[in-house]
Amino acid sequence: MAEQPKPAPAPVAEAPAQAPPAEASAATAAAEAGDEGASTSKKAAKKAEAKAKKEAEKARRAAERAATAATSDAAAQAEDLAKDNYGQETDVTKYSPDAGHINLKTLGEESVGKTVTLRAWLQNSRMQGAKMVFAELREEGNWTIQAIAAANPEGAPVSRQMVKWIGAVNPESFVVVEGVIQKPLEPVKSCRVSNLELHITKCFVHAAAPTVLGLTFATANRPVTNFSDEEAKVEEGVEKLSIAPPGEATGVPAASMIAHLESIVMHKRAPVQQAIADIRAEVKQLFREYLRSLSFKDFEPPNLISAASEGGANVFRLPYFGQDAFLAQSPQFYKQIEIAGGRKRVFSIGPVFRAENSNTPRHMTEFTGLDLEMEIVKDYHEIMDTIEGLLLYIFRGIKERCSEEVELVRSVYPSEEFLVPEPGQSVLRLTFAEGQKLLREEGPEEFRNVSDDEDMSTPQEKALGALIRAKYKTDFFALDKFPEGARPFYAKEDPKNPKVTNAYDMFMRNQEILSGGQRINDPVELEARIRKKGVDPLSPGIKEYVDIFRQAGVPAHGGAGLGLDRVVAFYLNLPSVHLAAYYPRTPKRLTP
Amino acid sequence: MAEQPKPAPAPVAEAPAQAPPAEASAATAAAEAGDEGASTSKKAAKKAEAKAKKEAEKARRAAERAATAATSDAAAQAEDLAKDNYGQETDVTKYSPDAGHINLKTLGEESVGKTVTLRAWLQNSRMQGAKMVFAELREEGNWTIQAIAAANPEGAPVSRQMVKWIGAVNPESFVVVEGVIQKPLEPVKSCRVSNLELHITKCFVHAAAPTVLGLTFATANRPVTNFSDEEAKVEEGVEKLSIAPPGEATGVPAASMIAHLESIVMHKRAPVQQAIADIRAEVKQLFREYLRSLSFKDFEPPNLISAASEGGANVFRLPYFGQDAFLAQSPQFYKQIEIAGGRKRVFSIGPVFRAENSNTPRHMTEFTGLDLEMEIVKDYHEIMDTIEGLLLYIFRGIKERCSEEVELVRSVYPSEEFLVPEPGQSVLRLTFAEGQKLLREEGPEEFRNVSDDEDMSTPQEKALGALIRAKYKTDFFALDKFPEGARPFYAKEDPKNPKVTNAYDMFMRNQEILSGGQRINDPVELEARIRKKGVDPLSPGIKEYVDIFRQAGVPAHGGAGLGLDRVVAFYLNLPSVHLAAYYPRTPKRLTP
Incomplete structure (x- = not known):
């Protein structure tokens, strides 16, 4: 199966500096569909929805193909001393067995200084300059830890290419990360594990998420706005995609029950x-x-x-x-x-x-x-x-x-x-x-x-x-x-x-x-x-x-x-x- | 609800000395139905079955009515000093609260000499002369104890009428019995509780079983003879009632899965x-x-x-x-x-x-x-x-x-x-x-x-x-x-x-x-x-x-x-x- 092409995160060179939040694109799509559908019949709305879906899927597949191709491009790039320390690897049997697997729930300060392996969802990542990336890794429910990859001038074990690559991994991809547990300079407020952080030495994407999620993790964890199948039915597919106005405190938009169910995987991942x-x-x-x-x-x-x-x-x-x-x-x-x-x-x-x-x-x-x-x-x-x-x-x-x-x-x-x-x-x-x-x-x-x-x-x-x-x-x-x-x-x-x-x-x-x-x-x-x-x-x-x-x-x-x-x-x-x-x-x- | 007529065990005077085993009657009925149906079509067999069922139900209802009437007759009989110590009593709130309820599973010799109450199924009973009755009471699964009621010459607390009445309770009726735990002269081989027996002082039928069971307790506990719906279907209702030849060792006949399921209550009661x-x-x-x-x-x-x-x-x-x-x-x-x-x-x-x-x-x-x-x-x-x-x-x-x-x-x-x-x-x-x-x-x-x-x-x-x-x-x-x-x-x-x-x-x-x-x-x-x-x-x-x-x-x-x-x-x-x-x-x- 190793010879089959696999979707991989888009390489840094081709990815937008910061992908627009998924809700924004979804909202735009919905608004457009809404404009078109407002004066037409239910049937037309349904048709429009089907068409939109078809196109979304076409786009998604194109993205997958591009990503796969790009991986080969990346592999063909100039020498990268960290090249064996990151990448797309779907075969679970290939992950390094030499570091102990950890669970965030039970991780304690006795692990400081140790090299460990964590299997987690990459919840989000943020580049700091070109040499450093911060990622939030989520393990189960709402257990999260901050992970950092900083490029070494020598390029090993972490290179600039590796940092950029991590920065471009799509949120909600499943990753296997090796790294050293360290104490952060100050508590990491954004993560549940606030007293420890993980300094990445290896990072493999085991299962890639799509570029645009049906429901972002943040929106999935907001209160559902509307439970009525009936109302949604009136507006057909249009309403299904609609996102409610941003929540007061968080600024994160919320979605209807139908939108949640159409993205059941993200709905379930919400803490x-x-x-x-x-x-x-x-x-x-x-x-x-x-x-x-x-x-x-x-x-x-x-x-x-x-x-x-x-x-x-x-x-x-x-x-x-x-x-x-x-x-x-x-x-x-x-x-x-x-x-x-x-x-x-x-x-x-x-x-x-x-x-x-x-x-x-x-x-x-x-x-x-x-x-x-x-x-x-x-x-x-x-x-x-x-x-x-x-x-x-x-x-x-x-x-x-x-x-x-x-x-x-x-x-x-x-x-x-x-x-x-x-x-x-x-x-x-x-x-x-x-x-x-x-x-x-x-x-x-x-x-x-x-x-x-x-x-x-x-x-x-x-x-x-x-x-x-x-x-x-x-x-x-x-x-x-x-x-x-x-x-x-x-x-x-x-x-x-x-x-x-x-x-x-x-x-x-x-x-x-x-x-x-x-x-x-x-x-x-x-x-x-x-x-x-x-x-x-x-x-x-x-x-x-x-x-x-x-x-x-x-x-x-x-x-x-x-x-x-x-x-x-x-x-x-x-x-x-x-x-x-x-x-x-x-x-x-x-x-x- | 107390004024409603209730089915009660048939009084001794009108009951046969020993009711024929239920299987025998069922077998007879089946044989008769079979004779009639053998040369006719499936449809006719079905019709015959329906008719037989209807008649069986008519007979059952008549028996219920007779039993109710007879109870009044019995009440009108000569003075019975034990008359408050037995009878049909469906209202659970009326059972004596003064003796401790026991479970056979946990009953030990420390109870010897104590007055207790047992709620159980009367599995069977056997008169010994006119003054004594032996009953097997079953509580859960296969926990059984021997109970004895012996008429006192003074008629209290147990009279000859009471003994006869107990002897005529239909097997698988649910009874509430008060009595004294005693050690038997020799172990009771037929009961799981073999080292203790219950000397009855009160016996109430809380829920009466019919005179003829669809499946006797003994047959229900024999291996099922035939699991095919297909075969039974061919012979319609006739086969459903048929009882296989007696088991080798026990002499108790066994029945088909269909017969078991038609008498689901007895099927489930089998240990x-x-x-x-x-x-x-x-x-x-x-x-x-x-x-x-x-x-x-x-x-x-x-x-x-x-x-x-x-x-x-x-x-x-x-x-x-x-x-x-x-x-x-x-x-x-x-x-x-x-x-x-x-x-x-x-x-x-x-x-x-x-x-x-x-x-x-x-x-x-x-x-x-x-x-x-x-x-x-x-x-x-x-x-x-x-x-x-x-x-x-x-x-x-x-x-x-x-x-x-x-x-x-x-x-x-x-x-x-x-x-x-x-x-x-x-x-x-x-x-x-x-x-x-x-x-x-x-x-x-x-x-x-x-x-x-x-x-x-x-x-x-x-x-x-x-x-x-x-x-x-x-x-x-x-x-x-x-x-x-x-x-x-x-x-x-x-x-x-x-x-x-x-x-x-x-x-x-x-x-x-x-x-x-x-x-x-x-x-x-x-x-x-x-x-x-x-x-x-x-x-x-x-x-x-x-x-x-x-x-x-x-x-x-x-x-x-x-x-x-x-x-x-x-x-x-x-x-x-x-x-x-x-x-x-x-x-x-x-x-x-």
């Missing part, structure tokens, strides 16, 4: 996204840890099912070997089969699918569900105790294990501390009726007449959450005993008051994060309630559900389901769940 | 299935533990994607808001985006979908994928080292943490010990060419001419695995350097010998369990190989894939994917992966 991803992974881990410690068993419900699980609305349907299959909207049915099958306590983490045509920053068509189900020994409040313990464990776990990540996210998306009860204090638990009473008595004018028998609207939830935060200093609380009419057919009615159910919701920052309750475990009672809800107990999906409880005696049980994306987004108070997802799926977007 | 599920959950946990300890990050790839990921064959397609969506066949693309996005090392555990019309015990249309991807520092063998370490960790972990479960599974599905290298010894790693040479020189006649340039067939794999087990005493080995033609377009060719790739498979018990390798990380090289494979690099799905490597410099990387179901099935040498899955999905089966 804020790395931090969100790390927090998300840790929430999963905390969820599992806590439940496993309570003897819950992990299982996987199927995603392909034979009948629409919750009545057929908002469910994806697909052809399946001559029949129809559906994508599961929740693992409810299967969690209960596990309990019926003697598994006592189960949890699952997996995708759930909603074919809901909602184009908002709060909705996705696929997300990750966190579900649990357990036997009840004496009373369904055991489940609420377990869930509250679980969520407190998660909230406290985020604070303990991810404090740096949370702080980093807050530096981009500011939010107030997420308030939870002090250790030893219990979670605030009101009945639905108590919540409605609070709303009637202390809430806004418009909620003076809310009823105890009807489900709450989202504005009611928000108003109640605000009242509770002010009154009880908590961002996390539970509402118990939801009215019968607000709960699905499988919800157990309160034996003492059948107008309400043994069912609850829990809230984070004024928004519902979790729904759950005791399920009916007796087939006769279940059929009766299904009929009461106006549903035929023999209809497809329903009959199979009821039959589970006829197969053998099933103990009392209940559980809950919540969305991982929402837990992360609500905890961090992100402007959209799309930021908490790895690959958000919306009615208009299935890529990347 | 062998509980053990398999426990092992499966632990494999997931071991996978995560090991990779997290090496700084791998958990992430979730999307399942809904916009283009068929591997060329369009065997992929499920569904309508998606006016466009088409596909179900992901592998997280390959997304693992690589994570690496490009700076995540260094990632893993995922989630569903993968294959629309392959294969009706065999080895295939499923949905299964759980275990995937990993990592940067390469110097050489792709780093990945092989990591995977081998991971799998050894899993194999040793199963042995250490699940020895009882493995033994239990072997008691139903016998298998030889899974051979792995001793600690400190490395995993056997041959090149593909070395494997072929071994086959040619020492394998069966038919493989004397196998080529180094073509992929292996399944029979070749099996033959090679057998040779290796005999020669190297291992059930786990790796084959490296697969021929170029046997690997997909994204596989990296060996720079020193482009006829082979930096790609490998690993094997468990002679079967391929894992495929992986180094991926091409350079867009120019990638396009060239795509063209070499005869694919247009601008075709849908492919273009988006290549573009990822153009967005910014992506370091060398590679990984692997394996199936959780297969790891479990191969380790235990189960006759089908369907037994390792929670809810196996086949072209003909989407239920339960």
Whole structure:
């Protein structure tokens, strides 16, 4: 493979003294496209976009070819005593093995004076005169170090050609650098590793970035400006490329969610996204840890099912070997089969699918569900105790294990501390009726007449959450005993008051994060309630559900389901769940 | 809800002295249906089945009604001093709180003489005369204890009526029992807790099982006789109910996979299935533990994607808001985006979908994928080292943490010990060419001419695995350097010998369990190989894939994917992966 031509950074002679910031060029391109497209139809705009894309790609390929050719030119230049110490080298097996690989996260002053190797992204570089170049090398998340290459008058190990070459490496190229760790004269404010710097002796580009990035590193780390697929759709491709006005403090422009997703690689490299991803992974881990410690068993419900699980609305349907299959909207049915099958306590983490045509920053068509189900020994409040313990464990776990990540996210998306009860204090638990009473008595004018028998609207939830935060200093609380009419057919009615159910919701920052309750475990009672809800107990999906409880005696049980994306987004108070997802799926977007 | 009629065990007076074994009745029903259906068409058989089902349900409902009525009769009987100590009681809040709940798993001799409460399934019961009943109570998996109720001449706390009532509780009902722990006169061989027994003072049926189970507990724990949906399909509903001839040693009949799945609740209650599920959950946990300890990050790839990921064959397609969506066949693309996005090392555990019309015990249309991807520092063998370490960790972990479960599974599905290298010894790693040479020189006649340039067939794999087990005493080995033609377009060719790739498979018990390798990380090289494979690099799905490597410099990387179901099935040498899955999905089966 060594004989294949490879893209390489443009040589100094041919590169502009300082490439214009990528945003500027993108903005210009967008503005031009905008001028052209403003008075034309959507179709024309689409066409223009396609054309622009095609041309951009043509340009990119030309740049690649030029770069490759230029490398050969450079090689043909006058003698360069450092010529073996830098260049394009894609074959990983060829990197010098003689210096210890370091990680910036664990690098300490004991390394001063030592020769080391660092694998990193070249975040940016800046020439100082013709003999010196400063580069910021980024390793993981936001770990950066300043690297310096200074040409030696003798030309070894660093020559002027080498310095110029490093100065022209495209930002976000992946480099392997050898050098000596030294203490800087004064702390390097721009880098996370501020007390050390790297004096380059070798520098190889292992994978070159393009001359113009779809999204610069700095812009990728700015708050996303617009989450609507809908708006962008109106302006088609034009809006996709548009960059919002420069941020107040930083001077760095910000971009829309669509622009981020079209440059998914740079979106993910942004420290804020790395931090969100790390927090998300840790929430999963905390969820599992806590439940496993309570003897819950992990299982996987199927995603392909034979009948629409919750009545057929908002469910994806697909052809399946001559029949129809559906994508599961929740693992409810299967969690209960596990309990019926003697598994006592189960949890699952997996995708759930909603074919809901909602184009908002709060909705996705696929997300990750966190579900649990357990036997009840004496009373369904055991489940609420377990869930509250679980969520407190998660909230406290985020604070303990991810404090740096949370702080980093807050530096981009500011939010107030997420308030939870002090250790030893219990979670605030009101009945639905108590919540409605609070709303009637202390809430806004418009909620003076809310009823105890009807489900709450989202504005009611928000108003109640605000009242509770002010009154009880908590961002996390539970509402118990939801009215019968607000709960699905499988919800157990309160034996003492059948107008309400043994069912609850829990809230984070004024928004519902979790729904759950005791399920009916007796087939006769279940059929009766299904009929009461106006549903035929023999209809497809329903009959199979009821039959589970006829197969053998099933103990009392209940559980809950919540969305991982929402837990992360609500905890961090992100402007959209799309930021908490790895690959958000919306009615208009299935890529990347 | 207390006023609602509830099913209850039939009173002694009306119940047959000993209900006929459920299998017998099911077999009779099946035989009858079979007689009727034998000469008719499939359609008629289906109709007959539907009719039989309808009637069975009618009968069941009648029994429920009768039982309810009879309970009132019983209540109206002569004075029963124990009448508050037993009965049907669905309301969990009413169970006596005054005795400590026990778990059989942790029950010790220090409990002798103490009054305790046990929540369990009544596995079976047997009257001894009119005054005494023996019951086997099962708590979790296969933890059982013998319980005895002996009528006191004074009638309190246990009366003759109570004894008879317990003797008539349907097997697999869920009961809450209060009693005193005592030492039996001699060890109880039939129960796992053999050194203690429970002398019943109260017994409530919390959830009644039906009189006739679809699958008895004993049959559910016998080896499944037949995994073919295909065969069963031919005989429609008839075969579904059929029960195979009695097992040699036990005298308990065994049933087909379809019969098991139609009685999913009993299938899951079988100790062998509980053990398999426990092992499966632990494999997931071991996978995560090991990779997290090496700084791998958990992430979730999307399942809904916009283009068929591997060329369009065997992929499920569904309508998606006016466009088409596909179900992901592998997280390959997304693992690589994570690496490009700076995540260094990632893993995922989630569903993968294959629309392959294969009706065999080895295939499923949905299964759980275990995937990993990592940067390469110097050489792709780093990945092989990591995977081998991971799998050894899993194999040793199963042995250490699940020895009882493995033994239990072997008691139903016998298998030889899974051979792995001793600690400190490395995993056997041959090149593909070395494997072929071994086959040619020492394998069966038919493989004397196998080529180094073509992929292996399944029979070749099996033959090679057998040779290796005999020669190297291992059930786990790796084959490296697969021929170029046997690997997909994204596989990296060996720079020193482009006829082979930096790609490998690993094997468990002679079967391929894992495929992986180094991926091409350079867009120019990638396009060239795509063209070499005869694919247009601008075709849908492919273009988006290549573009990822153009967005910014992506370091060398590679990984692997394996199936959780297969790891479990191969380790235990189960006759089908369907037994390792929670809810196996086949072209003909989407239920339960």
